[in-house]
Amino acid sequence: MKWLFSKLLPRKRETAPEVERLIRLFEDGAFQASLVPSVVREKFINGPSVDEVPNAFGEFGLTLTNPIPVNGSLGELIYLSSLQYGGRTKILFHRLGSFNAIDIYETVTVDGSEWSILYFDCYHARRSRKSPKGYSLVRGDRSSYGLYGVNHLVPNFPAGLTNGVSAFTTRILGRPMTPHALKDAEATIRFVRPKDHLRRRDEIEIEAARRPGTYSEVAEIILGLALREADGMFPAYREEIGKFLRERGMLNGIRLAVYEHPSLKVAFTACIAATWYCSVLATFGSYDAGILANELRHKIKSVAEGPMQDLFEDIFNSALKAAAPSLQASAAGGTPTPAFGIADVLMSSVALPDDPAEPVDDKLREDLILRFHEPFHHRSDEVFELSIKYALEGEKPVTHS
Numbered sequence: 001m002k003w004l005f006s007k008l009l010p011r012k013r014e015t016a017p018e019v020e021r022l023i024r025l026f027e028d029g030a031f032q033a034s035l036v037p038s039v040v041r042e043k044f045i046n047g048p049s050v051d052e053v054p055n056a057f058g059e060f061g062l063t064l065t066n067p068i069p070v071n072g073s074l075g076e077l078i079y080l081s082s083l084q085y086g087g088r089t090k091i092l093f094h095r096l097g098s099f100n101a102i103d104i105y106e107t108v109t110v111d112g113s114e115w116s117i118l119y120f121d122c123y124h125a126r127r128s129r130k131s132p133k134g135y136s137l138v139r140g141d142r143s144s145y146g147l148y149g150v151n152h153l154v155p156n157f158p159a160g161l162t163n164g165v166s167a168f169t170t171r172i173l174g175r176p177m178t179p180h181a182l183k184d185a186e187a188t189i190r191f192v193r194p195k196d197h198l199r200r201r202d203e204i205e206i207e208a209a210r211r212p213g214t215y216s217e218v219a220e221i222i223l224g225l226a227l228r229e230a231d232g233m234f235p236a237y238r239e240e241i242g243k244f245l246r247e248r249g250m251l252n253g254i255r256l257a258v259y260e261h262p263s264l265k266v267a268f269t270a271c272i273a274a275t276w277y278c279s280v281l282a283t284f285g286s287y288d289a290g291i292l293a294n295e296l297r298h299k300i301k302s303v304a305e306g307p308m309q310d311l312f313e314d315i316f317n318s319a320l321k322a323a324a325p326s327l328q329a330s331a332a333g334g335t336p337t338p339a340f341g342i343a344d345v346l347m348s349s350v351a352l353p354d355d356p357a358e359p360v361d362d363k364l365r366e367d368l369i370l371r372f373h374e375p376f377h378h379r380s381d382e383v384f385e386l387s388i389k390y391a392l393e394g395e396k397p398v399t400h401s
Contacts (some may be wrong), residue, residue: 015193019175025078027078027144029126032074035172047124061132069124073381078119079137080128081148089134090378093118093149094157095274096163096204098385104204105149108158110185112254115197117204126301146179152380164184171339171377184387186313202325203376206375207307213390225382226276227303230269233375238264258350266308267315267350271342273300275376276383278338283383288392313337316347319376343373 024031033041048054048069070079093107094371096117103120118132131137138144143261150164162183193201209316216378242259249261258264279291279294304312322341346367352360 008162018175022145023142024175025074025140025172028083032078033071035074036072041072044075044123045125047071051130052129053328054123055138055361058165059133060130061120061135062116064099064102064104064119067119067121068128068130069121070127071124072122073103075127076105076122077149077151078104079120080082080107080118081138081146082137082144083106083107083131083135085114085135088178090115090144090148091135092158092161092182094151094154095151095163095381096201099204102150106157106201107149108191110181110189112146112185112189112191115193117197117200132369146177146182148179148182149179152384158186171374176290189309204360211240213392215291215295216394218386218390218392219292219299221386222276222280222292222296222383223273223299223303225379226273227269229263230272234265234268235267236370237375240373242335244371248364255352257326263308263311264309264350266304266312267346269303270312270315271319271346271376273303274316274323274342275338276379277316278323279383281380283380284387288387315345315349318349337379339373339376340369344371347372347374 025035050069052060053067053069058066059067060066068079070076075093077197080091083091085091089109089111091107091109091114093105096104096106098104099123101123103122105118106117108114113372114134114152129137140372147165147169150168154160154164154166155156162178165178165182169175169177177373238259242251245255245259277293279335280296282292284292301309301313301314319342322345323338325341344365347365352365353369
């Protein structure tokens, strides 16, 4: 595992490709859209291109009835990271949840002086060029580029935000790229929420969006999300694996047979299902997670049929075993990163079978896993949405045979 730690530990200098990806993230809408699965991208890429939602009312961005239009969850991050309070002060942020498809973010200036709640509608073709009252948008200043928050809940916000941004930028940029202002603020500022802000946050009443749901029902929803995601992501993922092997003269023999066989998609789907399963364990409370995961495992057994069922279950169980250390780190307060282990299972079992004519060395395996691990990171946003949408009830722990 030494190679994994060497890739995750921060380096002393930022390399040009990573800086270029950061610049493109802020300036290139098409590149930004390419970083999300097609099933997600289609939800916003064809949406209206506006600076303010039509027929909205109330203070722009500061009320649920007048959310800021942006292009997806990445659009939210870029918009918020481009905001300054009072024309000069960066803000830190995390996502509290959503209400009726409107995303809700809590923000605070890096000096801890101003707290706020901002609302977003992410189903639009581009980010709004309008800023909420008291804020301004910084555009074109590449020296200011950097992500100052995340699109999921940080329980002790802003404590822990640096780790969250580090993990997120590792996934999308290839290595941790955390702004110094964020790290300095978390290390030196004593952040205290004012009483009026606390009252306002309580009044959001995210819990009002919850409705009763059985463990079986929510497990069925999670499985459906996983299968749809696998269907949407697999064609491009398969093509990229083929390109990787073809460029190295390795798409032949056993690998070519596996590449062209339906088993590749079965294995990929099993790994995506394992990713969602891990996300359930890491996101829900321990009691609910245990029952829900048991229901999910039971339903997953019915995904593949006939001769492919054994392959599916073997890959799924191997992926869970590989992800176990990440879940232990999550329980201990660390950042769960099951993607590398799950990707390794897929590559070892299907994409890189042993071929005496074309042996695979550790460096090649490392390069391939680093390139193709992205689909197997936690689905924290989606699972968190379910955790606040459904009030699980009416069942006792059960064990399926």
